[in-house]
Amino acid sequence: FLNSSCFDLLLIEMVPFAYRLAQQLTVERSGANTQVDDEEQREAVFRRLDALGYRVGQGLVERFSRDRPRFTDTLDMIKFLCKDIWILVFRKQIDNLKTNHRGVYVLTDHSFRPFARMSMSSPSEALARVQPFLWFPCGIIRGVLAGMGIEATVQAETVELPGATFQIKTVTTNI
Amino acid sequence: MASNKAARDGEKIWKTNVDKVNAELVTLTYGTMVAQLCSDFNHKYGEVNQQLDKMGYNIGMRLIEDFFAKSGVQRCGNLRETAETISKIGFKMFLNITPTVSNWSADNKSFSLIFDENPLADCVELPNDGRAQDELWFSNIFCGILRGALEMVQMQVEAHYVADVLRGDETTEMRITLLRYMEDEMPPDDE
Numbered sequence: 001f002l003n004s005s006c007f008d009l010l011l012i013e014m015v016p017f018a019y020r021l022a023q024q025l026t027v028e029r030s031g032a033n034t035q036v037d038d039e040e041q042r043e044a045v046f047r048r049l050d051a052l053g054y055r056v057g058q059g060l061v062e063r064f065s066r067d068r069p070r071f072t073d074t075l076d077m078i079k080f081l082c083k084d085i086w087i088l089v090f091r092k093q094i095d096n097l098k099t100n101h102r103g104v105y106v107l108t109d110h111s112f113r114p115f116a117r118m119s120m121s122s123p124s125e126a127l128a129r130v131q132p133f134l135w136f137p138c139g140i141i142r143g144v145l146a147g148m149g150i151e152a153t154v155q156a157e158t159v160e161l162p163g164a165t166f167q168i169k170t171v172t173t174n175i
Numbered sequence: 176m177a178s179n180k181a182a183r184d185g186e187k188i189w190k191t192n193v194d195k196v197n198a199e200l201v202t203l204t205y206g207t208m209v210a211q212l213c214s215d216f217n218h219k220y221g222e223v224n225q226q227l228d229k230m231g232y233n234i235g236m237r238l239i240e241d242f243f244a245k246s247g248v249q250r251c252g253n254l255r256e257t258a259e260t261i262s263k264i265g266f267k268m269f270l271n272i273t274p275t276v277s278n279w280s281a282d283n284k285s286f287s288l289i290f291d292e293n294p295l296a297d298c299v300e301l302p303n304d305g306r307a308q309d310e311l312w313f314s315n316i317f318c319g320i321l322r323g324a325l326e327m328v329q330m331q332v333e334a335h336y337v338a339d340v341l342r343g344d345e346t347t348e349m350r351i352t353l354l355r356y357m358e359d360e361m362p363p364d365d366e
Contacts, residue, residue, distance in 0.1 A: 001195040001196065001197065001198055001271065002195065002196055002197075002198045002201050002269065002270055002271060002294055003189075003193045003194070003195065003196070003268060003269045003270070003271075004193075004194040004195055004196035005193075005194075005238070005241050005269060006196070006201050006269055006270065007196045007200060007201050007204070009234045009237055009238055009241075010201065010204060010205065010234070012234075012237070013230055013233050013234045013237075014208070016233065017226075017230050017233075020229075021212075021215065021226070025215060048211070051211070052204075052207055052208060052211055055207045055210075055211075056200075056203055056204050056207050059203045059207070060200070060203065063199060063203075088197055088200060089200060091194070091196065
């Protein structure tokens with residue numbers, strides 16, 4: 001075990017780090033005079049954090065689902081995500097899980113760990129600025145599900161700090 | 176601070192004052208990040224080392240606050256005390272390891288940290304491309320962290336790895352050199 005600050009600090013720094021890299025790599029590839037378009041940069045940062053999370057998620061399933069009984073259905077896997085994985089990564093369970101029973105799952109965390117120590121004077125600005133911090137966790141969710149054979153898209157939003165909501169839409173299921 | 180006292184304090188802080196997280200999660204996240212960096216920079220490992228160092232530097236500047244808040248450590252009187260504190264309290268409370276302080280230079284301005292264990296590098300293998308073994312410092316983020324953290328307490332240091340078991344070396348050794356104590360100066364871009 002390690003101090004949880006290690007992971008928290010790594011998660012926080014990952015975002016500005018991804019921005020720096022996206023900027024630097026674009027400049028390197030297309031010459032020093034390129035103007036980096038905001039939208040493009042956002043997209044690049046998103047892809048980078050999502051891909052990173054995806055791989056971490058896959059690794060987590062590989063390592064931490066070994067000793068449990070076989071999954072019975074998709075809901076069972078989602079529960080594994082909400083409980084075991086969430087506790088492992090964010091040190092608490094998902095507070096609320098809703099599903100329409102047709103492949104859409106909505107996970108709500110009322111006090112999402114990475115947001116626990118964030119605050120800002122203007123709430124609307126805060127909501128815009130925390131968005132990138134949801135991309136890595138979205139990637140983790142996709143990766144975890146993929147590791148169990150579920151293709152899904154994941155969208156996250158937050159309406160009030162420190163809460164966060166993740167909407168999972170499964171594309172195909174193998175079960 | 177005497178060395179044993181530091182060790183006892185470190186142990187106590189680790190046991191009572193620290194919220195814990197699974198080490199594999201951190202190792203996996205860090206390893207994945209390094210792998211992504213290597214492919215981003217086409218395995219130009221010099222660049223990767225630099226990026227890891229920079230990332231560490233930013234983390235270090237934040238980590239120092241957490242360090243003081245949880246450790247209650249007082250100002251160190253000299254570099255030897257600082258070194259003991261880094262090893263027995265700093266590394267202990269964050270990573271539950273205690274690297275050995277050794278190889279002091281004659282002027283007492285540089286020393287080595289020898290790592291018997293390194294949670295970041297557990298189960299890690301460097302890419303087998305004939306270059307990573309010579310060029311990549313996998314745990315280089317630690318150098319940045321020390322540099323960033325110490326800068327916040329007015330110490331400008333230089334830190335780099337000189338050996339790493341991942342490369343096939345006997346030990347993992349980081350060399351830290353104090354460049355100067357900084358006066359209380361205004362940050363350059365601050366008005």
